Amino acid sequence: MRVRIEDVAKAAGVSMKTVSRVLNNEPTVRDATRERVQAAAKALNYRPDPSARRLAGRRSYLVALLYDNPSASYVMEALEGVVETCQAHHYGMMVQPLDYTDPELIAGIESLVAISKIDGLILTPPLTDMTALLDRLDELNIPHSCISPNNRRGGIGVTLQEHDAAQDMVSHLVELGHTRIAHIKGHSAHGASDWRLAGYRSGLRRAGLRYDPALVIDGEFSFDSGRAAAEALLALPERPTAIFAANDDMATGVMGVLHERGLSIPGDISVCGFDDTPISRQVFPALTTIHQPVREMAHEATLQLIKAIKDPASGTLVQLPYALQARQSTGPAPGT
Amino acid sequence: MRVRIEDVAKAAGVSMKTVSRVLNNEPTVRDATRERVQAAAKALNYRPDPSARRLAGRRSYLVALLYDNPSASYVMEALEGVVETCQAHHYGMMVQPLDYTDPELIAGIESLVAISKIDGLILTPPLTDMTALLDRLDELNIPHSCISPNNRRGGIGVTLQEHDAAQDMVSHLVELGHTRIAHIKGHSAHGASDWRLAGYRSGLRRAGLRYDPALVIDGEFSFDSGRAAAEALLALPERPTAIFAANDDMATGVMGVLHERGLSIPGDISVCGFDDTPISRQVFPALTTIHQPVREMAHEATLQLIKAIKDPASGTLVQLPYALQARQSTGPAPGT
DNA sequence: TTGAAAGCGCTAACAT
DNA sequence: ATGTTAGCGCTTTCAA
Numbered sequence: 001m002r003v004r005i006e007d008v009a010k011a012a013g014v015s016m017k018t019v020s021r022v023l024n025n026e027p028t029v030r031d032a033t034r035e036r037v038q039a040a041a042k043a044l045n046y047r048p049d050p051s052a053r054r055l056a057g058r059r060s061y062l063v064a065l066l067y068d069n070p071s072a073s074y075v076m077e078a079l080e081g082v083v084e085t086c087q088a089h090h091y092g093m094m095v096q097p098l099d100y101t102d103p104e105l106i107a108g109i110e111s112l113v114a115i116s117k118i119d120g121l122i123l124t125p126p127l128t129d130m131t132a133l134l135d136r137l138d139e140l141n142i143p144h145s146c147i148s149p150n151n152r153r154g155g156i157g158v159t160l161q162e163h164d165a166a167q168d169m170v171s172h173l174v175e176l177g178h179t180r181i182a183h184i185k186g187h188s189a190h191g192a193s194d195w196r197l198a199g200y201r202s203g204l205r206r207a208g209l210r211y212d213p214a215l216v217i218d219g220e221f222s223f224d225s226g227r228a229a230a231e232a233l234l235a236l237p238e239r240p241t242a243i244f245a246a247n248d249d250m251a252t253g254v255m256g257v258l259h260e261r262g263l264s265i266p267g268d269i270s271v272c273g274f275d276d277t278p279i280s281r282q283v284f285p286a287l288t289t290i291h292q293p294v295r296e297m298a299h300e301a302t303l304q305l306i307k308a309i310k311d312p313a314s315g316t317l318v319q320l321p322y323a324l325q326a327r328q329s330t331g332p333a334p335g336t
Numbered sequence: 337m338r339v340r341i342e343d344v345a346k347a348a349g350v351s352m353k354t355v356s357r358v359l360n361n362e363p364t365v366r367d368a369t370r371e372r373v374q375a376a377a378k379a380l381n382y383r384p385d386p387s388a389r390r391l392a393g394r395r396s397y398l399v400a401l402l403y404d405n406p407s408a409s410y411v412m413e414a415l416e417g418v419v420e421t422c423q424a425h426h427y428g429m430m431v432q433p434l435d436y437t438d439p440e441l442i443a444g445i446e447s448l449v450a451i452s453k454i455d456g457l458i459l460t461p462p463l464t465d466m467t468a469l470l471d472r473l474d475e476l477n478i479p480h481s482c483i484s485p486n487n488r489r490g491g492i493g494v495t496l497q498e499h500d501a502a503q504d505m506v507s508h509l510v511e512l513g514h515t516r517i518a519h520i521k522g523h524s525a526h527g528a529s530d531w532r533l534a535g536y537r538s539g540l541r542r543a544g545l546r547y548d549p550a551l552v553i554d555g556e557f558s559f560d561s562g563r564a565a566a567e568a569l570l571a572l573p574e575r576p577t578a579i580f581a582a583n584d585d586m587a588t589g590v591m592g593v594l595h596e597r598g599l600s601i602p603g604d605i606s607v608c609g610f611d612d613t614p615i616s617r618q619v620f621p622a623l624t625t626i627h628q629p630v631r632e633m634a635h636e637a638t639l640q641l642i643k644a645i646k647d648p649a650s651g652t653l654v655q656l657p658y659a660l661q662a663r664q665s666t667g668p669a670p671g672t
Numbered sequence: 673t674t675g676a677a678a679g680c681g682c683t684a685a686c687a688t
Numbered sequence: 689a690t691g692t693t694a695g696c697g698c699t700t701t702c703a704a
């Protein structure tokens with residue numbers, strides 16, 4: 001049979017409860033005792049039984065990653081960041097794909113938390129921007145940490161200066177001589193779409209360029225919406241020399257249309273995206289984009305969540321740096 | 337407090353144990369009793385406590401998805417297939433990213449299973465092809481189900497006729513008039529690489545074409561290895577008119593090199609891949625490839641695993657159909 | 673600072 | 689076909 005807490009207690013010459021205290025890092029144990037227990041646990045290769053802990057402790061030591069994100073690479077990166085951090089902190093992880101348009105969404109999350117006694121949630125966009133959901137979680141006192149929330153409610157998690165990143169991208173294009181720079185917005189459910197648009201506008205302003213609403217097209221973060229937007233932009237009387245899509249998938253849609261029309265990238269039109277998903281290296285020419293350290297963001301978000309689970313007063317909103325990743329899809333404006 | 341099994345028992349006028357029987361679908365309950373219990377459970381909105389079940393039952397009702405796969409979209413599709421199926425069958429799911437080159441791999445998996453009392457494992461390539469791992473799992477009687485195993489050991493899970501798929505792809509190219517068809521092999525740790533190569537060879541044979549070893553290049557399933565292979569093929573005295581890469585990532589590498597050289601796809605050279613990952617639609621021109629129903633495969637693999645957990649004698653190897661997805665990257669051979 | 677006892681909510685084993 | 693009892697391995701009381 002497997003090693004139980006009692007075996008460790010016996011080996012260390014203490015009671016079960018003391019072993020339990022050591023395991024859970026409770027402070028009220030003498031150092032000498034603590035070390036003796038730790039040595040015994042190690043010698044016996046003791047691993048606490050998760051189910052027993054959960055049952056007795058009335059909590060799950062379980063964190064759930066909730067997502068509704070079309071980008072597989074984004075979710076996978078986040079997933080791995082969360083898994084690693086959970087492992088290091090002896091938490092388990094559940095994954096829950098969700099449909100953010102589902103009217104039963106909140107109820108579903110509530111019952112997930114209730115049944116599995118989830119200790120805390122990690123949210124990814126666009127769930128991070130659903131006010132009703134966040135309000136309900138606050139109301140129920142369910143700790144939750146957001147990856148890239150795009151609202152102003154504080155809370156805990158990790159953010160990126162999306163606004164500045166978009167602004168930098170515009171500056172990059174301006175430096176290349178572009179003056180007619182189009183923007184394809186992201187999906188309206190994502191707060192990021194607004195921030196990126198705002199960054200685009202301040203980038204123009206900073207360069208002394210006029211904001212032309214005709215150059216801003218609605219998109220949905222999808223390849224197909226990128227295609228549609230590109231077609232709309234090419235139909236303009238005076239077409240742009242650069243197209244800044246709010247994510248990489250839309251940028252690849254744009255590139256497809258340009259290729260079909262025999263336009264050269266970046267010779268005729270520069271294209272750039274946002275996210276630095278793996279696809280940005282795989283298209284031709286390789287896509288200029290904004291790198292997000294998604295895995296580290298997930299790591300940090302998990303760390304903050306675990307802090308908040310232990311002490312609801314702690315846990316903060318951490319900011320991580322982005323990086324403009326210039327590749328071959330952006331170049332000098334034609335005639336520069 | 338939450339509803340417990342005792343409350344349901346009281347409401348239905350039976351013992352706890354009978355409720356437990358109904359919940360676990362044990363056959364030895366009269367229909368009338370069963371219905372009464374089910375009604376009571378529903379009325380009280382009773383949800384069994386997973387930790388208590390696990391502790392008392394000495395098992396976890398937990399399945400783990402193990403992977404070491406560079407393709408995010410593949411893993412995500414598989415993940416969702418597994419999650420949905422687990423939910424439907426009241427199993428929990430863990431996800432465990434692994435490094436298949438880690439010498440501690442098997443030990444790590446063993447301790448995962450021991451600690452979390454995992455009931456069964458779902459493996460994806462290349463783990464499905466690691467004989468030492470599979471042997472050890474058999475030895476320890478740990479139920480495991482493979483998605484796309486490429487070995488001949490039987491076992492349970494889901495397969496695809498990879499050989500036939502590759503052969504069909506060659507036939508597709510032959511019909512387009514190609515006679516110099518190159519193949520870029522996949523990573524040697526993946527059994528799929530061998531099957532796809534074998535399919536390529538029988539495709540040639542079926543068309544009466546000679547197998548030319550110079551036209552077969554080693555790859556590693558990565559974008560960069562696709563690039564390197566393409567460069568090698570273009571350096572050949574007589575270059576191929578079609579390049580069949582063993583996966584989509586390598587195919588995109590090939591396309592990048594061809595674009596750089598100013599070669600037209602498919603005008604000068606046709607390119608095709610395997611897997612039908614989302615990227616195949618997003619590159620230009622859209623990639624001809626083989627579609628795998630990964631999500632359904634994961635669903636079926638999970639189903640078989642759950643069967644095998646309940647009854648080790650059951651569970652089979654199910655075969656699912658592939659589909660050749662012809663897009664714009666393949667066309668008539670030059671001069672046809 | 674440490675320990676003893678009493679559960680946590682369920683299932684296994686053994687009744688009946 | 690159903691019930692009774694005794695745990696599963698841990699943490700929470702509460703006492704020392």
